[in-house]
Amino acid sequence: MESVPVRCPVCNRDHAYSTPAYPCPCGMPTTPPLLRDAPAVRVGHRSWNDVWVTVRCSSCAREDQWPQPELCCPCGTVLRIPVRPVAAAPSPTSPVSPAHIPLPRTAAHPRPTFRPMTIRTxxxxxxxxxxxxxxxxxxxxxxxxxxxxxxxxxxxxxxxxxxxxxxxxxxxxxxxxxxxxxxxxxxxxxxxxxxxxxxxxxxxxxxxxxxxxxxxxxxxxxxxxxxxxxxxxxxx
Structure with a gap:
């Protein structure tokens, strides 16, 4: 687990911030790469888009959106921990895949036919x-x-x-x-x-x-x- 020193710019208190790991769909734990030399940023105004960062899985190279690392200082200040941005993938000529391609039904244990119920409410x-x-x-x-x-x-x-x-x-x-x-x-x-x-x-x-x-x-x-x-x- 990666840890970086963080100083609150309001009260000057020092912290050690450890990055939480999230499970990539491939099964490997993924952590946002922190910028060690960049100071934490005080969060004054929060928008929904600001709480997400792009992270690339080190195992399968899949890119997903994960929560932006943040730390709440005991003085009440919320600090955003800078993350190293993901470099653009060099594949401008890659074909665009369809939005949804149904997978074949290959359940190991066949289930009986689902019996629906009419929806009125x-x-x-x-x-x-x-x-x-x-x-x-x-x-x-x-x-x-x-x-x-x-x-x-x-x-x-x-x-x-x-x-x-x-x-x-x-x-x-x-x-x-x-x-x-x-x-x-x-x-x-x-x-x-x-x-x-x-x-x-x-x-x-x-x-x-x-x-x-x-x-x-x-x-x-x-x-x-x-x-x-x-x-x-x-x-x-």
Missing amino acids: GHDAVIAAGLYLTWLGYRDVGRPGAGPASGIDLRGDGVIAQVDSSTRPATLRAVETLWLNALGTSAAGVFFSLAGYAADARARADGVGLPLFVIDLTGTPQPVNSPADELVSTGA
Whole structure:
């Protein structure tokens, strides 16, 4: 784990900051590369885009967006730790891949046909998503004991899920919030939506390996990105 000295510019207190590691979809732990000689920056105004940095996995060279390293000084100052920027990949002539190529269904243990339920209300959508997670192989799937918290509508053994039953496409922030909740609880995150996803939400989900599903009014979830196809193929 990489550690750098950090001095608060407000109270001049010295700290040793250790970079947290995040799991790359390839399975290797990934850490944002810190700039040792650059001073920490006081955070005065925060925007949603400011809390993300691009990090390249040292094992598979995959580039993903990870939380910007920050440290909260006891004096109350929030400090942003500078990160070494990722060099641009030299592949300007590389072909553009399709947004979503369905994977073949190759589950090792064939599952029975999923039996959907008709959706008439938002509550029905949550029930349908819970049935689908159980069909995928997750156990003890149900609503959190104290009701939805931080966008979590369903929780099971090793999985959390959000179900967006609104009439608008799910947003980037909703996808990122679920992903961060999944990281914080060491669980898999799965997103279900009735109205689909905004383009930037889909792009972020693809980058962090978050499965996205769209539920039609028959109650049948359909995968809309490769992580979702892989989950359907392999099961929980």
